[in-house]
Amino acid sequence: MVNLLEVLIKEIVPAEGCTEPIAVAYAVSLAAEQVEGEITSIQLFLSGNIVKNAMGVGIPGTGQTGLPIAAALGAVIRRSHRKLEILSGLTPGELAKANAMIEQKLLYVELKDTPEKLYIEARVSSLNHTATAIVAKEHTNVVFLSKDGVKLEQGIDKADCEESDTLDPEAYSVSLEEIYEFIQTADFSELRFLLEGARMNKAISDEGLRGEYGLQVGRKMSQQSAVNLFGNDVANRIIAATAAASDARMDGSAMPVMTTAGSGNQGIACTMPVIALAELLGKDEETLARAMALSNLITIHVKHYIGRLSPLCGSGIAGGVGAGSGIVYLMGGTLEQIKRSIQNTIASTSGMICDGAKPTCALKISTATNAAIQSATLAMNDISASLNDGVIFEKVEDTIKNMETLVQEGLAATDQAILNIMLSKGAVS
Numbered sequence: 001m002v003n004l005l006e007v008l009i010k011e012i013v014p015a016e017g018c019t020e021p022i023a024v025a026y027a028v029s030l031a032a033e034q035v036e037g038e039i040t041s042i043q044l045f046l047s048g049n050i051v052k053n054a055m056g057v058g059i060p061g062t063g064q065t066g067l068p069i070a071a072a073l074g075a076v077i078r079r080s081h082r083k084l085e086i087l088s089g090l091t092p093g094e095l096a097k098a099n100a101m102i103e104q105k106l107l108y109v110e111l112k113d114t115p116e117k118l119y120i121e122a123r124v125s126s127l128n129h130t131a132t133a134i135v136a137k138e139h140t141n142v143v144f145l146s147k148d149g150v151k152l153e154q155g156i157d158k159a160d161c162e163e164s165d166t167l168d169p170e171a172y173s174v175s176l177e178e179i180y181e182f183i184q185t186a187d188f189s190e191l192r193f194l195l196e197g198a199r200m201n202k203a204i205s206d207e208g209l210r211g212e213y214g215l216q217v218g219r220k221m222s223q224q225s226a227v228n229l230f231g232n233d234v235a236n237r238i239i240a241a242t243a244a245a246s247d248a249r250m251d252g253s254a255m256p257v258m259t260t261a262g263s264g265n266q267g268i269a270c271t272m273p274v275i276a277l278a279e280l281l282g283k284d285e286e287t288l289a290r291a292m293a294l295s296n297l298i299t300i301h302v303k304h305y306i307g308r309l310s311p312l313c314g315s316g317i318a319g320g321v322g323a324g325s326g327i328v329y330l331m332g333g334t335l336e337q338i339k340r341s342i343q344n345t346i347a348s349t350s351g352m353i354c355d356g357a358k359p360t361c362a363l364k365i366s367t368a369t370n371a372a373i374q375s376a377t378l379a380m381n382d383i384s385a386s387l388n389d390g391v392i393f394e395k396v397e398d399t400i401k402n403m404e405t406l407v408q409e410g411l412a413a414t415d416q417a418i419l420n421i422m423l424s425k426g427a428v429s
Contacts, residue, residue: 004171005182005186006171008191012259012260013259014256014259016060016088018058018264019139020057020357021066022084023084023120023135024067025086025087027121028071028122028133029078029079031131031133032074033131034147035129035130040126041123042071042101042107042125043122044110044120044121044122045111045119045120045121047118047119047120052355052418052422054066054070056357056358057356059073059252062090062095064252072101074122077090077094088256116136118137118309120135121133129147129148132146137308172301173301182297191289192285194296195288197292198271198292201267203255204245204253208245209222209240209241213247218240221366235370238276238277238280238369239370242273242369245257246268246365247359247362249268250359250362261303265314265357265361268315269365270295271292277327290329294325294326295325295329298342299319302317305401306407311411311418312406313352313364315361316352317350320371321346321349327376339384341372341375341379344376348375391406
């Protein structure tokens with residue numbers, strides 16, 4: 001029997017910084033820990049999706065963006081046991097050493113010809129040693145570690161090595177009925193850990209509303225002025241709170257976020273609308289936890305078909321679908337109305353592409369949050385897209401599965417085209 005609690009525990013984890021460059025720092029750190037002496041070179045062989053999602057995003061605590069500083073910090077810090085929170089506690093001295101390493105031009109980056117969407121190969125050399133760490137499929141899934149050409153077993157977390165195989169694929173392709181039954185019947189004590197994610201994501205949202213991060217999407221939406229056409233209604237307050245969290249995260253805030261299915265922005269997109277609405281409606285912690293369990297599980301479910309990294313925006317599509325479902329639940333909606341909301345959200349956002357992690361992610365998340373609110377509102381009035389509408393099928397599960405067909409068949413060359421456009425503006429770094 002599928003254990004959906006295991007899915008939640010596995011897929012909802014904290015991270016500091018965008019998960020792609022942080023995963024690069026993690027891989028470099030793993031390799032750097034195996035060599036002694038001063039590092040003479042760092043070679044990175046990366047899948048296109050990793051490059052795409054690491055080029056323009058802020059790295060926490062640095063005031064810098066992109067792969068070079070992330071990789072250099074991994075070599076300097078050597079705290080791989082912290083995984084996606086590897087940059088937590090970064091010191092000025094460590095940052096100075098990393099910048100010195102960049103100035104020495106020790107970093108080499110090359111695109112890896114691989115079918116894996118998520119692939120990071122880090123080769124770190126000193127005068128006397130060379131070590132290689134490979135992370136693939138998931139952000140902390142270590143599939144290979146070697147020193148001087150000898151494969152190492154000691155020092156690799158077995159849970160990491162087997163991460164992609166620890167849960168049967170069936171756990172990700174469960175029916176919406178099973179998800180709904182679980183969030184209704186699970187003991188509240190088992191779901192309480194989700195509230196820590198709510199506190200974490202709410203904190204970075206508040207930070208984004210206060211500070212001048214990125215494009216200030218959320219902040220400017222929430223400020224009343226002559227040039228702001230948005231009001232102070234419930235919908236706009238939810239959208240602003242959600243976008244603000246992404247503003248801060250994409251611009252390098254050192255505050256952690258609770259990720260969903262390997263992405264902090266997905267975690268923000270699927271939980272912040274639920275968190276904000278629950279607060280506005282005065283819902284208790286148990287109701288919030290159950291709504292978050294629903295929004296997270298449905299996001300994870302959709303991501304199973306879209307892919308861990310994809311030409312489609314996971315935050316906008318999967319996160320928006322999850323958020324709409326959680327909104328319907330908080331409004332007292334039925335399973336049938338949740339399904340209607342999913343149909344509506346996919347009809348609205350299915351064409352949203354992913355062109356990397358960067359400040360404009362906040363714009364896409366604000367668009368998706370608006371779509372989620374709109375879709376949930378229509379669903380609560382028993383209105384939904386139908387079989388006659390584009391990629392929508394009569395059964396919502398078939399509609400969700402269509403996203404896989406869209407990615408694998410319709411958008412097979414899209415990732416490369418996006419990456420080519422991005423790289424035409426400058427070097428990989």
